[in-house]
Amino acid sequence: MKHTNSVAVWILSFSLVLSTGFPGKAEVVIGSWQNMTDEGWIDHGNGLSITAPENAGKYSFAQNVVPGYAVSLKITQAGWNQNLRLNLHNNPPLMEAFMTNQLLSFTFSVPAAAETGSTSGYSQIYAVYLNADGLGWTQIPWSLATATGWTYNNGEDGMPNFYFWEGAPARTQTVVINYSSYLSQISENPSYLELIFASNNGGGAPDYFYMNDVKLLQIPEPTSLAMITVVLGALFAFRRQQ
Known part of the structure; x- marks a missing residue:
């Protein structure tokens, strides 16, 4: 027995x-914004915290607008713009987490068309960039990404995109980017390592969108x-x- x-x-x-x-495969959240603080994120254009008074018209926190999240980061910016940036080199634990993981995940959402009266247009995450010692400024191709959720309007290249029409509902999608092919090009103990997002909207779409749950993950073994x-x-x- x-x-x-x-x-x-x-x-x-x-x-x-x-x-x-x-063991050892835990995800690392680098942008949740559930406590309504900047969590180290700055505006790429002016280099100031997203909660700085100078950025009050561009970044704010919205409550209960995206299912599953009590708080979302609302970014208000018409047209194309490089906005969110995280200087990973300013936070050694996060930089180490980036270098020891291989996947970047984020959730991108838009409001219902009725909120702004939109009957046409588009809203998209135009690009995600890495800027690092050894690698340089690099736009990650969307071919390295996969997405789940409302992905019906995404570009042929995989770009996260939402179209608007009269009565279009609020929508959300989660995007996962495999950045592992760039890790070997980044210098050991890099003096700088930056993550930058660029968005784009137009054609009558709302000039704002929501971001949630930016995190680093391991490729499942x-x-x-x-x-x-x-x-x-x-x-x-x-x-x-x-």
Whole structure:
């Protein structure tokens, strides 16, 4: 009985590993804005905090406008603009997190057309850039991104985009960018490492949108064949004890 219980514990332990993944793969949130602070984010144009008085007309916090988030960062800017920037080099733990992860995720949302009376137009995240020691200024191609949610209007290249028409609903999508191919080009202990977003809207669309849940993630690892073999072996041994 003792041996049987021991095998059962092994099966349970390995099953938990398989279902939850391997240790050390936790996501790192670098922009939640749930506490209505800048969290280190600045405006790319003037270099000031997004909560600085000078940026009050451009950045604000909106409550209960995006499902799943009590607070969202509202960015009001007509046309094309490089806006949000995070200087990762000013926060060593975040810079290390960026260098040890491979995926950047963010949630992009727009209001319903009725909020502003929009009957046409578009709103999009035009680009995401990296600017780093060794790499230089680099626009990440949308071919390295995947998106979930309302993605029906996204560009052929994958650019996150929402079109507007009379009665268009509020919509949201989550975008995940694989930036792993750039990591080897960034200098070891870089003196600067910046993440920049650019947005674009026009044609009668609302001049504002919402951002949520910017975070860094690991590429999910495939389940180890060796791990499966161990679990199956333990299961076989357990069954023989019955």
